[in-house]
Amino acid sequence: MKKFKLRKIRIRKVTVDQLDDRALLANVYATQAITLVIGIVWMIFQSRSPFGLLGWPAQWLQAMYWGAGFAVAVIAVDLLITRWVPEEATDDGGVNERIFRNRPLWHIVLLSLAVSVCEEMLFRGAVQFAIGPYWTSILFAAIHVRYLKHWIPTGLVFSISYGLGWIYEQTGTLWAPIAAHFLIDLAMGLIIRYRKQP
Template sequence: MKQSELIKQLSNEDLRKSVIYSQLLFIVIAAVLSLVLFEDLRTWTFIIQFDISEVVYFGILPGILIVLVDLVLMRFLPSKHYDDGGINKRIFSDISIDKILLLTFLIALSEELLFRGVIQTIFGYIFASVSFAIVHVRYLRKPVLLISILLVSFLIGYMYEVTDNLLVTIFSHFIVDFLLGIFIRYKSWGES
C-alpha cells in the first residue's frame, strides 16, 4: 500500500500523532548517533550557543524572508504546485495556535538536532541538506516543492556553516514552519 493511501486512512488527529512520533524518533536517532559518532558529548555544548543577535540575524530574519518568498510564489503559481497531497492542510487546519506553536517547535528542534547537529556536523553540509530534502518524501514528486525544500535546506545548512550555532537553524526552521502553519490554518488552502 502506498504512503498516500495509508495517510488517507488516518484521521487528522492520528496524522498529527504520527508526525509527533516521527519527530520523537528523530530525537532518539540524533541522540544515538551523537553517542556513536561524536568524540565527546560536549560537542553539543559547542554547537548550541545562546547568542540572541546571531539567532535573530541569521535565524529569525532569514526564516521570515523564506516565508515571504514562499507566500509570493504561492500567490503567483497554481495551487497544484504547492499541494503535498493535503497533508499540511490536514495537520494545521483545525488546531489552535498554541498547538501549531508546539508542533512546529518540536519539528524544528528534532529535525535540526538530527540533520544539522549530527549529520552536518559529522558528514558535511551537502550530505545533510540533501538528506533533509529526501526525508520530506512527499515533496519528491512535486518539482516546486522539491526545489523549495532543497533551497531552504541548503540555506539553513549554510547558516549553520556560517555560525556553527544550532540555535540559529532551529529558530529559522521554526519560524518557517510556524508562520506557514498559521497561514495554512487561516487560509482556504487550494482555492484558486
C-alpha cells in the same frame, strides 16, 4: 496462547485521508521522537555532546537575527510561489492542510517547536557534521517524501535545508537554524490555519 507469526504481518500504503486526526498527530510526534533519538545517538557515536550543541550562545541575539532573517526570506519566497505557481505544482497531498487547518494556536506553536528542535538536532547537529550541508540537504529533501512528486517544493525544501546549514556554519550555534525552522513552520501553519477557505 496463539503463536505470533512474523510472515503474517502485512504492510499497506495509507494515504493522509485514511488517517483520523488522532492517528495523524501520533504519526507526526512519533516520527519527530524517532528523529530526535537518531540524532542524539548519532552525535554520541561522533563523540559529541547533544546538550553541548544546545548550549546558549554568547552572541545569542546575532544568532536570532540570522534565524529570523532567513525565515523572513523563505516565507517571502514561499508566498510568491503560492501567488504565481499553480497549486497542482506545489501539492503535498494535503498533509500540511490536515496537520494545521483545525489546530489551535498553542498546538501550532508546539508542533513547530517540536519539529524544529528534533529535525535540526538530527540534520544540522549530526548529519551535517558527518557529510556536510550539500548531502545533508539532499537527505533532508528525500525524507520529505510528500514533496518529491513535484520539483518546485523539492527544490524549495533542498534550498531551505542548505540555507539552514549555511546559517549554522556562519553562527556556530544550532539555535540559529532552530529559530529559522521554527519561524518558517509557525508562519506556514498560521497561514494554513487562518486563511479563508475558497
